[in-house]
Amino acid sequence: MDVLIVGAGAMGRWFGRTVDADLAFADADPEKAVATADALGGRAVPLDGDERFDVVCLAVPMRLAADAVADNAHRADAAMCDVTGAMKPPVAAMRDHLPDRERLSLHPLFAPHNAPGNVAAVADEPGPYTDALLADLDAAGNRVFETTPEEHDAAMETVQAAAHAAVLSFGLAADGVREEFATPISAALDELVASVSGGTPRVYADIQSSFGEGTDRVADAARALAAADDEAFADLYRRVSRGDTGVGAGADASAADRDQTDKHDPVE
Incomplete structure (x- = not known):
C-alpha cells in the first residue's frame, strides 16, 4: 500500500510512523516535506502534483480540510482519510468528491508525542484499505472507537x-x-x-x-x-x-436540594 500524506507537520509525521505503507509527503513547505520524508524513510512529492496513490491522508489544519479534499481527490486511487480534527466538513467533502472510493475520518485525541491513545473514527465508506489503516492504528496500541461526524x-x-x-x-x-x-x-x-x-x-x-x-x-x-x-x-x-x-437547563433546584446540608467543604 502506498500512501500520500498531505501535511508534513506533527500529525502527518505521527500518521506516517503509525501505518505500514510506502510513504510520500507533500507540504506547502517543500523543505518540511523533504525533512519528514527523510526521517521516516519516505519521499517528498510536489503539493500540486498529479501522481496517484492507493491512499491519500490529509493532515492539514481544520480550516483547510474541505479544500484539501477537493484539491487532492484526483490523487487517491482507492481511499482518502483525514486526521484534521474536525469531521463534518471533511466527511461531507469526501462524499462529494470521492463518492466511489473508500473514506475514513480519524481524530487522534492526543498530541503526537503522547501517542498512543484514543482515536475517534468515522468509516464513512469502509473497504480493505481503510480496514488496513485501522488495523495499523490498533496494532500501535491506540484505542480506536466508532462515532459519527455529528457526535x-x-x-x-x-x-x-x-x-x-x-x-x-x-x-x-x-x-x-x-x-x-x-x-x-x-x-x-x-x-x-x-x-x-x-x-x-x-x-x-x-x-x-x-x-x-x-x-x-x-x-x-x-x-x-x-x-x-x-x-x-x-x-x-x-x-x-x-x-x-x-x-439554561434545570435551573430550578428542588426543595430537597436547597434544604440539604452540604456534603463536604471546599477541597482546598
Whole structure:
C-alpha cells in the first residue's frame, strides 16, 4: 500500500510512523516535506502534483480540510482519510468528491508525542484499505472507537473548545501570587494553563473557530456564576455536583436540594 500524506507537520509525521505503507509527503513547505520524508524513510512529492496513490491522508489544519479534499481527490486511487480534527466538513467533502472510493475520518485525541491513545473514527465508506489503516492504528496500541461526524463535532465543543476556553480564561484572569498561596485546585489549574499555553496558537484558534459554541457556553456559565446571589450560586454548584449540564437547563433546584446540608467543604 502506498500512501500520500498531505501535511508534513506533527500529525502527518505521527500518521506516517503509525501505518505500514510506502510513504510520500507533500507540504506547502517543500523543505518540511523533504525533512519528514527523510526521517521516516519516505519521499517528498510536489503539493500540486498529479501522481496517484492507493491512499491519500490529509493532515492539514481544520480550516483547510474541505479544500484539501477537493484539491487532492484526483490523487487517491482507492481511499482518502483525514486526521484534521474536525469531521463534518471533511466527511461531507469526501462524499462529494470521492463518492466511489473508500473514506475514513480519524481524530487522534492526543498530541503526537503522547501517542498512543484514543482515536475517534468515522468509516464513512469502509473497504480493505481503510480496514488496513485501522488495523495499523490498533496494532500501535491506540484505542480506536466508532462515532459519527455529528457526535464527534458536538463532543469537541465540550472536550476541546469549552475546556480550552475555561483553562485559558483562568490564565487570563489569575493574578500573580506567591507559590505558598497555591491550593490543590489552583495548582492543578496552573499546570493546565502551562500545558495549553505551551502549544501552537493557530491550532487552538482553529479549534475555537470550528467548535466555538463550547466557548460561548463557558462565557454564559461564567456570567451566571458572577451574577448569582448566594442561593443561586449554591443551586449552580449542586447542579455541577449532580452532573447536570447547560446553564439554561434545570435551573430550578428542588426543595430537597436547597434544604440539604452540604456534603463536604471546599477541597482546598
